[in-house]
Each structure stands twice: as C-alpha cells, then as structure tokens.
Amino acid sequence: MRLWIILLSFFVFAGNFQSYAEVIINDATHRLTVGKSLERYMGKEGVSFAEIRASKDFKALDSEVPNLGISPSDIWLRLPVTNQGQATDLLLEIAYPLLDEVELFVPSASGEYHSIKLGEHLVFSKRQYKIPNYVFDIHLPENSSQVFYLRINSTEQIILPVHISNELGFVSQVNRDNLVSGIYIGIVFIMAIYNLFLFFSVRERGYLYYVLYVLFAGITQMGIKGYSFQYLWPDWPSFATKGPIIFGCLSGLSALLFAYSFLQLKKNAPHARRFFCVFIVLFTISLFMVIFGWEQQAFLCMQLVTGVASLYVLYISYRVMINGFRPARYFVFGWTILLLGSVVFLLKDYGLLEYDDFTSNAVQLASVIEMALLSFGLAYSINILKEEKEVSQARELAISLENERLIREQNIVLEQKVEERTLELTQSNESLQTTLTHLKETQSQLVEAEKMASLGQLTAGVAHEINNPINFVTSNVAPLKRDIKMIWEMVDEVERLALADDLSNSEKQARIKAYKQELDVDYLKTEVDFLLKGMHDGAHRTAEIVKSLRIFSRVDEDTLKFADINEGLESTMVILNSLIREGVEVENSYADLPKIECHAGKLNQVFLNILTNAIYAINKKFDNKAGGKLKIETGIYEDNSFIYIKIADNGIGIPKEIREKIFEPFFTTKDVGEGTGLGMSIAYNTIAKHHGKILVESEVGEGTIFTLILPIQQNI
Known part of the structure; x- marks a missing residue:
C-alpha cells in the first residue's frame, strides 16, 4: 500500500512538472541564461499570488532573452529550477536595470512563499549587491527542485535577460x-x-x-x-x-x-x-x-x-x-x-x-x-x-598688393590734385575771411546804429524829462531874487530906524509896522516859501532822473553782477516817461525778487526795446485816445531758480504769420525811419546769452504779452 502511495505521488508531481521546462543546475554550471525556461502567466489581471500559483494559465516563452514589450500591468513569470550540483547558494540575476520593479517569490522549507523586492523606486544603497542589475540570493539544496515566481512592472520596454549563476560566474560577468x-x-x-x-x-x-x-x-x-x-x-x-x-x-x-x-x-x-x-x-x-x-x-x-x-x-x-x-x-x-x-x-x-x-x-x-x-x-x-581660409587670404593678399599698387599710382595724381585744390581753398578761405571781417564790421556797425538810435531816443526822453523840473528852477529864480532884494531892503530900513536917536521907541515901532504893511511881509514870506519849494521839487525830480539814467546805462557790461531787476525796470520807465502820453494807464506789479546774476545794462536795453514797441503798439491802436494799458509784472518762476518779467499791452497785436520773424535781424513792421529792425534781435540774443528765453503771446487787435524768463544764477 505504501508503494502505491509513493508511485502515485511521483506521477502527480511528474505530471505537474511536465509543463515546466526546468532549469538544471550542476557543478559545471557557472552562469546559465534561463529565458526559455520562463513561463508567463496569461490569465486575467488583478488576481492574488495564491491564485497565480494555482493557475494553469502559464505559457512557456520561446526566447533565450524574452522581449515582452511595454505593459501597463504587472507581468507574472514562473521559473522551475532543479539543483543537481553541490553548490546550494546561487544567484538569480535580471540583467536589465531599466525595469521599474522586480519582485521574487521564494519558497521556504515549509512550502510558504516570501517575496524580495528590488527596483528603481528604492534608493540604491538598500541593494545587497551594489551593481546595476537586479540580483537575488536563492538557496537550493542539492538534488532538489523549486519553483520561483517573478512579478515585473515597468513603464519602459520589458526585456528579460535572466541568469542563474554561482559566485564565480557572477563575479566574472560583473567584472x-x-x-x-x-x-x-x-x-x-x-x-x-x-x-x-x-x-x-x-x-x-x-x-x-x-x-x-x-x-x-x-x-x-x-x-x-x-x-x-x-x-x-x-x-x-x-x-x-x-x-x-x-x-x-x-x-x-x-x-x-x-x-x-x-x-x-x-x-x-x-x-x-x-x-x-x-x-x-x-x-x-x-x-x-x-x-x-x-x-x-x-x-x-x-x-x-x-x-x-x-x-x-x-x-x-x-x-x-x-x-x-x-x-x-x-x-x-x-x-x-x-x-x-x-x-x-x-x-x-x-x-x-x-x-x-x-x-x-x-x-x-x-x-x-x-x-x-x-x-x-x-x-x-x-x-x-x-x-579655404588660406586660399581666401592668398587671394585677398594678391588683391591687396594690386590695390596697394593702384593706390600708390593714384596717390601721385591725388597729391597733385590736392595741391591744386589746397591752393584754391586757400584763396577761397582768404576771400571768406575778408568777407567775414566785413560782415563782422557791418554787424558791429548795425548794432552800434541800433544803440545810437536807442541813445537818440533816450537823449530826447531824458532832455524832455529834465527840462520840466529845470523850468521850475529857472522860472522861480527872478521872483525869488526880487523877493530877497525886498527882504534885504526891509532889513536895512529896520536897522536904520532902530539906530535913530531922535525917535522914541513907540515911534520906531509904528514906523517899522507901517513899512512892513507897505511891503506886505506876510505875502512875501508865503511867496518865498512857494518859490523855494518849487525849486526844491525841480531839483529833486532832476536828481531822480539822473539816478535812473545812471542805473539804466550801467557800464559793467563785461562782467556778471547781481542786480535788482525791479530797479532796472523802474529806471527804464523813468526814461520812457516822455513817450507815455496821457490816456495810457501804466500798471506795475513788482514781486519781492532776489537779485539775479546778469549784465544789468544789457537787460535794461532789452526792457527799453520791448517797452518802446509796446508803447508804439498802443499809440498805433488808440491814436492819442484814452484806453491804452501797459502792464509790467515780475515774479518767481517754477522752482525758485528763475524769475519772470511779463510786459503786456493792449495794442494792435502781432499777426500769427509774422510772429516767428520778429526776432530776425532787420525785420520790422514800423514805417521807414521809425526803426532799424534790430531791437528785438538784440533782445533775443541778450536773453539767450543769459540762458533764459522769451515767450510771445499775441492776438491781433487784442494786444501782446512778452514773458522773459531768466535764471537767478548763471551756471557757466
């Protein structure tokens, strides 16, 4: 009975192993590729390992190094191994490091399986064997057989070069x-x-x-x-x-x-x-x-x-x-x-x-x-x-030599032409220098002519202004002289009466009183005071005019000095007072300005030119009638670095088409003999040299506003 049981068991196990293409290990085996002994599970997915073991849906692979392609799911493999040699400690190696995860299921002596996991999801230091391939220790007793299972998962192509080696074969292959x-x-x-x-x-x-x-x-x-x-x-x-x-x-x-x-x-x-x-x-x-x-x-x-x-x-x-x-x-x-x-x-x-x-x-x-x-x-x-570069360089060298020869030949011709041209240019330059000298002389003469015209106007105005107070003085001299003579005569008579011995004091007082009544002493006192006051006013007015003239005609033209712009405007208005007829309203609005660094005399000339034109425009429009207005305003501009002078009139205005031309030399809208056309050109250049600017606003029939903007300090 025992024999039948043994035979039955043998046939059962033999029947199970018939489907396996077993791997046979013996003492002559150092390294063996076992791809054709692998069997792949072909059943349904998502089953447990116990179901995998019990399944008969395994198919033998026919390649020594199976290529299973790319699979989104796990691949299960079965590997039967029989050890007929004396070495019991073997190594199972999968020589394809690109596999993401490899899990080997190893049977124990009791028949239960435990798994060993390797893969790219684990740090390399945790591997027992520090080589790229996946290596597992398997213990197979002599003359025994075991079935191993592999679970493979990878996103890349799955190629399975699977080897079983002893220690010598493994080390030799690794080396x-x-x-x-x-x-x-x-x-x-x-x-x-x-x-x-x-x-x-x-x-x-x-x-x-x-x-x-x-x-x-x-x-x-x-x-x-x-x-x-x-x-x-x-x-x-x-x-x-x-x-x-x-x-x-x-x-x-x-x-x-x-x-x-x-x-x-x-x-x-x-x-x-x-x-x-x-x-x-x-x-x-x-x-x-x-x-x-x-x-x-x-x-x-x-x-x-x-x-x-x-x-x-x-x-x-x-x-x-x-x-x-x-x-x-x-x-x-x-x-x-x-x-x-x-x-x-x-x-x-x-x-x-x-x-x-x-x-x-x-x-x-x-x-x-x-x-x-x-x-x-x-x-x-x-x-x-x-x-190619050397050939190109040789070609370029030949071209360069040819160009050098041509240049030498051309240089001779060019030198001759240059000498001729230089002579022509020298002669032309001398001619231009002569012309330039003449132009400078002409310009100087024209500027002097403008200054002389202004000086003539200035002289006439000053003469007119001084004449009025001087007339007060000269007209009061004769009556004052007469009154003083009468006073001296009265003094002599009073002295004579006072020293007379034949008259009593009462008679002396009566005669002196009668003499004073005869001369009308009270009137005489009043007249003398009036005449002296008139002469004092005339002399004071004359002194003011002289002071204004001195301020206007400053001689410090070549040096920058700090000057009071308001004072310059006042002196200019004093000089121009004779040109301002009755009926013209003058309004001054002077701000409390700091002194600015400037050529004061040249700026006074600018004020004179602009104010003269403003008075001319008012007279042209109103023609001796009332209604003319001239306004002068000063103030601080922008960030306290500039001042402005605004001169406004309600004269005839400047047409838009000629507004850009008013600063050109010799341009004038006045009749022949009334202006040289240089006044505004000189004004523009003077303001520019002071690093300032002139703004013009004008409307025909309404008037014109000139705004002069000047820096407080010149940054030269």
Missing part, C-alpha cells in the same frame, strides 16, 4: 561588464574633454554641439546599463525611471543640432530645417510628458521619434554627401555604424541573435566608433575651412 562600461565611459569623457578644448580654441559651434551629444549619449547608454542610477543619482529613485528617457531626448536634440551644424544644412539642404524643427518639437513634447509623469507614453514617443529622425538624418546626410560636401562622408559612415549597432541590439532583444557580450554591448561599441568618426569629420571640416 567583464564593469570593464566594458568603464572603457566606454572613459572614451566618452576623453572625446568630450578633447573636443571641448577644441571648441574653446577655434570657437566653432559644431564642437559644442558634438560635446553635448557625446555627453548626453554617454549618460543615456550608462542609464540603460544602470550605471547612472548607481553613480549619478543613487539617492533619487524617482529620477531613476525618468533619467533614461530625459537624457535620451536630450541626446536626440543635441544630435539634431550637431547634424544641422556639421552638415551645414542651412546652405546644403535648407528644406531640411522644417523636418528638424518637427523632430525638435516632438523630443521637447516627450520631455514635458516625462515631467508630468507620463513616462510610458514619453518612452514610446521618444522611441518613435528617435527611429524616424535617425533614418531621416541618415538620408539627408547621404544627399549632402553625394552633392559634394566631403565631410558628410564621416557623418554617413558614423551614423550608419550607430544604426547597425542599434539593429544588432534590437535583434538580440527579439531573440533573432544570440545574447552575448557583443550583442549586449553593440550600441556602445557602435557609439564609440561613431563618436570617433564624427570627431574626425569635425577635424576634417575644420581643415577644409582652414584651407
């Missing part, structure tokens, strides 16, 4: 991988540093694009091998899943920029620019998809764009090469080798080529050859540019 990758990384950095040095030496932008391409391509390859996660961001697991996609896109972008620059497509194939822009946009979209967490979609997009762009770049480089651009040969050969390496790598992934050291490192090997060829191509391109 080979590290050696190959170390050589590759060294070559990448040497090429990058060397070409970066060349970029700083020759400042050719193509070298910079090449350096970026080499670095990004190298980091991408190291990311595929898992070394980027191990050495660059071991404590940043969230970036481990994004890194290969990000640097793959950056590698594609830099390759496009390098190809566009190296092949000089702007000149050799301008139509290619549109396609390159499309590829750049698609790579950029892939980058944004990664940033926003769509890694799987970004990976598919990057793969598609990389494939299409690689073929297009190869096509366009071939077109450029057959069109005669010699450096393109290096690009075509290098790009072709890189694509062939990629094809070999893909054929290995799909099981069409054997998985070995050559096929697994085909892309790295092709990448190194491509980098070398592209570097040679850059150097060749620079040499061509150097040769």
Whole structure:
C-alpha cells in the first residue's frame, strides 16, 4: 500500500512538472541564461499570488532573452529550477536595470512563499549587491527542485535577460561588464574633454554641439546599463525611471543640432530645417510628458521619434554627401555604424541573435566608433575651412598688393590734385575771411546804429524829462531874487530906524509896522516859501532822473553782477516817461525778487526795446485816445531758480504769420525811419546769452504779452 502511495505521488508531481521546462543546475554550471525556461502567466489581471500559483494559465516563452514589450500591468513569470550540483547558494540575476520593479517569490522549507523586492523606486544603497542589475540570493539544496515566481512592472520596454549563476560566474560577468562600461565611459569623457578644448580654441559651434551629444549619449547608454542610477543619482529613485528617457531626448536634440551644424544644412539642404524643427518639437513634447509623469507614453514617443529622425538624418546626410560636401562622408559612415549597432541590439532583444557580450554591448561599441568618426569629420571640416581660409587670404593678399599698387599710382595724381585744390581753398578761405571781417564790421556797425538810435531816443526822453523840473528852477529864480532884494531892503530900513536917536521907541515901532504893511511881509514870506519849494521839487525830480539814467546805462557790461531787476525796470520807465502820453494807464506789479546774476545794462536795453514797441503798439491802436494799458509784472518762476518779467499791452497785436520773424535781424513792421529792425534781435540774443528765453503771446487787435524768463544764477 505504501508503494502505491509513493508511485502515485511521483506521477502527480511528474505530471505537474511536465509543463515546466526546468532549469538544471550542476557543478559545471557557472552562469546559465534561463529565458526559455520562463513561463508567463496569461490569465486575467488583478488576481492574488495564491491564485497565480494555482493557475494553469502559464505559457512557456520561446526566447533565450524574452522581449515582452511595454505593459501597463504587472507581468507574472514562473521559473522551475532543479539543483543537481553541490553548490546550494546561487544567484538569480535580471540583467536589465531599466525595469521599474522586480519582485521574487521564494519558497521556504515549509512550502510558504516570501517575496524580495528590488527596483528603481528604492534608493540604491538598500541593494545587497551594489551593481546595476537586479540580483537575488536563492538557496537550493542539492538534488532538489523549486519553483520561483517573478512579478515585473515597468513603464519602459520589458526585456528579460535572466541568469542563474554561482559566485564565480557572477563575479566574472560583473567584472567583464564593469570593464566594458568603464572603457566606454572613459572614451566618452576623453572625446568630450578633447573636443571641448577644441571648441574653446577655434570657437566653432559644431564642437559644442558634438560635446553635448557625446555627453548626453554617454549618460543615456550608462542609464540603460544602470550605471547612472548607481553613480549619478543613487539617492533619487524617482529620477531613476525618468533619467533614461530625459537624457535620451536630450541626446536626440543635441544630435539634431550637431547634424544641422556639421552638415551645414542651412546652405546644403535648407528644406531640411522644417523636418528638424518637427523632430525638435516632438523630443521637447516627450520631455514635458516625462515631467508630468507620463513616462510610458514619453518612452514610446521618444522611441518613435528617435527611429524616424535617425533614418531621416541618415538620408539627408547621404544627399549632402553625394552633392559634394566631403565631410558628410564621416557623418554617413558614423551614423550608419550607430544604426547597425542599434539593429544588432534590437535583434538580440527579439531573440533573432544570440545574447552575448557583443550583442549586449553593440550600441556602445557602435557609439564609440561613431563618436570617433564624427570627431574626425569635425577635424576634417575644420581643415577644409582652414584651407579655404588660406586660399581666401592668398587671394585677398594678391588683391591687396594690386590695390596697394593702384593706390600708390593714384596717390601721385591725388597729391597733385590736392595741391591744386589746397591752393584754391586757400584763396577761397582768404576771400571768406575778408568777407567775414566785413560782415563782422557791418554787424558791429548795425548794432552800434541800433544803440545810437536807442541813445537818440533816450537823449530826447531824458532832455524832455529834465527840462520840466529845470523850468521850475529857472522860472522861480527872478521872483525869488526880487523877493530877497525886498527882504534885504526891509532889513536895512529896520536897522536904520532902530539906530535913530531922535525917535522914541513907540515911534520906531509904528514906523517899522507901517513899512512892513507897505511891503506886505506876510505875502512875501508865503511867496518865498512857494518859490523855494518849487525849486526844491525841480531839483529833486532832476536828481531822480539822473539816478535812473545812471542805473539804466550801467557800464559793467563785461562782467556778471547781481542786480535788482525791479530797479532796472523802474529806471527804464523813468526814461520812457516822455513817450507815455496821457490816456495810457501804466500798471506795475513788482514781486519781492532776489537779485539775479546778469549784465544789468544789457537787460535794461532789452526792457527799453520791448517797452518802446509796446508803447508804439498802443499809440498805433488808440491814436492819442484814452484806453491804452501797459502792464509790467515780475515774479518767481517754477522752482525758485528763475524769475519772470511779463510786459503786456493792449495794442494792435502781432499777426500769427509774422510772429516767428520778429526776432530776425532787420525785420520790422514800423514805417521807414521809425526803426532799424534790430531791437528785438538784440533782445533775443541778450536773453539767450543769459540762458533764459522769451515767450510771445499775441492776438491781433487784442494786444501782446512778452514773458522773459531768466535764471537767478548763471551756471557757466
């Protein structure tokens, strides 16, 4: 009975194991690839591990290195292993670091399973074995069999190079991988540093694009091998899943920029620019998809764009090469080798080529050859540019020598012409100097003429003003002389009567009183006081006129001095008083102004010219009738740095069409003989020399307002 039970148990277990393509481990096994022994669960999704174990929906895989594509859900695998050797501690290795998560379910002695998780979501330091691949310890007693289960999850393509090794085989393979990758990384950095040095030496932008391409391509390859996660961001697991996609896109972008620059497509194939822009946009979209967490979609997009762009770049480089651009040969050969390496790598992934050291490192090997060829191509391109530059320089030197000969010949002719022209210019200059001297003399004469005209007007006004008070004095002299004579006669008579001895005091007083009544002494006193007051007023008025004349005609014309503008206006009005007829109302509104730095005499001349014109305009309009108004106003302007003088009249006004001409020399609206036309020109230049300005407001028939704005202090 016991024998039947044993036989029945054997057949049951044998029946279960018949579906397994077992992995047989013996003492001769150092490293074994077990892809064809894997079985994939093909049942419904979302089931538990217990249901997975009990399921019969497993299908054997027919490839040594299965390529399961991209899967949004977990992939379950079953691996039966039988150990017929003496080594009981083995290593299960999945040599594809791009997988996001790998979980191994290991049976215990009691038949229960426990799981071990590895993946890019864990920091690298937590791994037991510090290598990029996923490595699990499995304990398999001698002459025993166990079934292991694997759960795989990844956003990228799922490729499963699964190996079982003993310690010797594992260490040997790790050393080979590290050696190959170390050589590759060294070559990448040497090429990058060397070409970066060349970029700083020759400042050719193509070298910079090449350096970026080499670095990004190298980091991408190291990311595929898992070394980027191990050495660059071991404590940043969230970036481990994004890194290969990000640097793959950056590698594609830099390759496009390098190809566009190296092949000089702007000149050799301008139509290619549109396609390159499309590829750049698609790579950029892939980058944004990664940033926003769509890694799987970004990976598919990057793969598609990389494939299409690689073929297009190869096509366009071939077109450029057959069109005669010699450096393109290096690009075509290098790009072709890189694509062939990629094809070999893909054929290995799909099981069409054997998985070995050559096929697994085909892309790295092709990448190194491509980098070398592209570097040679850059150097060749620079040499061509150097040769073209030397030819161009030789041609330019020949042209320069020919130009130098022509210049020497022309210099002789030019020197002769220059001498002739210099003689003509000298003669012309002498003539111009003579003319300029005459013009200056004429200008001086005209200015003097204007001054003389003003002086004549000034003299007439002053004579008229002084004549009135002097008349008071001269007309009072005769009556005052007569009155004084009578007073002296009265004094003599009073003295005679006072000294007479034959008269009594009463008779003396009576006679003196009678004599005073005869002379009318009270009237005489009143008349003398009146005559003296009139002479005093005339003398005082004359003194005021002389003072005003002295203020007006200041002689300090060549030096700037601080002067009282209000005082200058008052003196000018005193001088012009004779021109202001009866019926003209004069209104003065003088503010309390500080003294300003100026040529006072020249400013008084300006006031005289403007006020004279204002009086003329009033007389022209009202013609000796009442109604004329002349207003003079002063005040502080703006920020206490300027003062203003406003002279307003209600005369005939200035027409708009001639308003801009009033400051031109010799322009006048007065009748012939009434003005020289220089007064306002002199006024304008004087105000300009004081760093001020003149504003004019006028309306025909209403009057004119001249506003003079002057700085309080001259900043010379």
